[in-house]
Amino acid sequence: MALIVQKYGGTSVGTPERIKNVARRVAKWKAQGHQVVVVVSAMSGETNRLIALAREIQAHPDPRELDVIASTGEQVTIGLLSMALKDIGVPAVSYTGWQMPMMTDSSFTKARIQSIDDVKMRADLEAGRVVVVAGFQGIDDNGSITTLGRGGSDTSAVAIAAALKADECQIYTDVDGVYTTDPRVVPEARKLDRITFEEMLEMASLGSKVLQIRSVEFAGKYKVKLRVLSSFEEEGDGTLITFEEDDKMEQAVVSGIAFDRNEARINVKGVPDKPGIAYQILGPVADANIEVDMIIQNVGDNGTTDFSFTVPRGEYQRAQGILQEVQTHIGAGKIDADDKVAKVSIVGVGMRSHTGVASTMFRTLAEEGINIQMISTSEIKVSVLIDEKYLELAVRVLHKAFGLDQAQN
Ligand code: ADP
Ligand code: ASP
């Protein structure tokens, strides 16, 4: 007998029929003698609908109230799934984040989990019930409802698996595992049987939305056995996120390609090239809680420097405004911004022991006439910023150039 935490995403619970399917799947695990906790998302499209509704009242919704609204989608699905389970003779009980409770900090719309009370869950499992928990939501010390950021049900599931010391956390979604890149963009993408935790962390942080990054961080911290699988297929082992690099994996120099459209670039031109300038530019941006990603500083003319950096697209107007305020103070010549940019990244632990990976990437993009605006690297990834209109082309040609199209045995 094992203790399994399963998470079903929005598409997997998108219709009453699909919810009944999930119930049948859960019932099968239960019938095999396992204890099962199920974490569910809202029905697909529901969270978007709720957020759009809030925006009709307030262009920039009050974050606390937005969480009150956005969290309701999951409350519906836990009720529906529990009913579907009971209907086929499986004892089940539903919990919202605050009934459990799942305690978080008070950063509305992007709250962090602080602790999970597992008393009720354990008692229910002991009593033979399936526990159905609402993903994406928690409660802070003041009793306010919080949400964990888009895609946060993954994190709820992994955190619950960690708290219960579950044998496995299974993320059921609309693809049958983690692919070499988003299969919606590159149909030739291949499913990976295994991916290392470090690679998955990079892929998630560089834009692959198959797992929310915080769920991967949790899995790493608490060594949760994490697997991504399809909720639509009966067979298949999905993709296992592993903590060791096996021999076979070391052969793949590049394991995957991630991309992110959520980027905007800001250029500050002609600032005096002197100590402290990076701080004077980025300090106010950081104070405004805007996350800066890639940074480039170039030597310009006459003792000046050009400074570029990227921020999330939704924040670029705010970042531009902040810089315009400090423009005279820092003595900048010109500030401009471009929100039609995207980041493409190649990821692989094999890069540690191979040279020439970055140059293959640059050559491949050059051959397609794709201009690289910024570059950043780490031990196991190379990212480039390009014009958004070339994004899909870039992902496709890189996927091919690194041999990811072919089956590798
Ligand atoms: P869910 O609603 O189940 O949480 P998501 O939409 O959040 O599902 O995540 C699954 C989607 O992630 C897939 O449909 C796929 O388009 C996308 N995706 C992006 N990158 C990858 C990748 N490398 N491997 C698999 N899927 C990916
Ligand atoms: N329903 C939330 C969202 O759409 C959380 C999730 O699905 O993981 O972002």
Ligand code: MG
């Ligand atoms: Mg998701």
